[in-house]
Amino acid sequence: MKHAIHILLFSFLFLVSCSKDDNEPASPHSKIKIAEAVTASGISVSLLADQNDLSVAYNKIYVGLKNKAGAEIKNATVTYTPIMDMHTMQHSSPVEQPAYSSTTELYEGAVVFSMPSGDMGSWQLKVTVNNEPVTFDVSIKQAAANTKYTATFKGSDDQSYTVSLIQPAAPKIGMNDLELLISKRQDMMNFPPEEGLTVEFSPEMPSMGHGSPNNVAPIHTGRGHYTGKVNFTMTGDWRLHLKLMKGSTVIVEDASLDLMF
Numbered sequence: 314m315k316h317a318i319h320i321l322l323f324s325f326l327f328l329v330s331c332s333k334d335d336n337e338p339a340s341p342h343s344k345i346k347i348a349e350a351v352t353a354s355g356i357s358v359s360l361l362a363d364q365n366d367l368s369v370a371y372n373k374i375y376v377g378l379k380n381k382a383g384a385e386i387k388n389a390t391v392t393y394t395p396i397m398d399m400h401t402m403q404h405s406s407p408v409e410q411p412a413y414s415s416t417t418e419l420y421e422g423a424v425v426f427s428m429p430s431g432d433m434g435s436w437q438l439k440v441t442v443n444n445e446p447v448t449f450d451v452s453i454k455q456a457a458a459n460t461k462y463t464a465t466f467k468g469s470d471d472q473s474y475t476v477s478l479i480q481p482a483a484p485k486i487g488m489n490d491l492e493l494l495i496s497k498r499q500d501m502m503n504f505p506p507e508e509g510l511t512v513e514f515s516p517e518m519p520s521m522g523h524g525s526p527n528n529v530a531p532i533h534t535g536r537g538h539y540t541g542k543v544n545f546t547m548t549g550d551w552r553l554h555l556k557l558m559k560g561s562t563v564i565v566e567d568a569s570l571d572l573m574f
């Protein structure tokens with residue numbers, strides 16, 4: 314019996330050591346590297362994402378930093394500035410500045426890209442590491458047909474509100490966590506989180522003209538994030554109807570987002 318356990322243990326260790334790549338140290342994360350650059354002082358900056366493509370949506374974006382000797386830099390100040398150059402004007406978009414995670418050994422932040430790259434203009438993401446900027450050209454894909462993961466609405470208070478879907482990222486039949494980021498346009502370069510809204514919520518399946526029961530309206534949980542629950546009773550096209558209110562004043566009657574699964 315003891316012998317059998319030893320053999321089992323030995324083969325397990327053997328498997329583990331065989332699966333290790335000798336050239337690359339094991340990565341503590343499963344993100345996809347989409348670009349790389351080096352700052353003026355020689356810090357190498359890797360840009361990573363959850364998917365190969367950035368798209369018109371709330372995109373988690375990660376940065377890994379290494380010094381000239383190849384050692385991880387864990388205590389830098391990193392900021393993101395998305396810029397869209399539309400020939401006659403420039404604008405930015407909502408952004409969540411990155412913070413270092415010791416779990417993934419990456420700086421983790423997010424950018425809402427509000428339009429696709431194309432004839433209308435092109436996007437750059439400026440990443441500043443301790444006041445040293447590097448600029449990445451990023452290509453932003455249009456969201457898939459019949460989906461709308463982010464949209465901007467003019468409020469009854471004359472302000473512009475951008476509503477972006479964070480969760481569900483992988484919708485399923487049944488109850489799903491619902492998480493939104495709501496940002497307000499202060500000017501073309503600044504889109505701070507909007508923290509003071511009350512949201513009424515009802516999902517609809519437009520192709521079949523029905524909704525679903527037991528949804529939970531999203532409430533503010535910090536930094537412009539609103540969390541609730543959405544019940545998808547079947548697969549297909551779903552529209553999330555969101556009514557944005559400030560106290561009893563309706564700011565946006567129907568800020569709707571679309572998803573499809």
Ligand SMILES: [Cu+2]
Nearest residue numbers: 397399428434
């Ligand atoms: Cu634009």
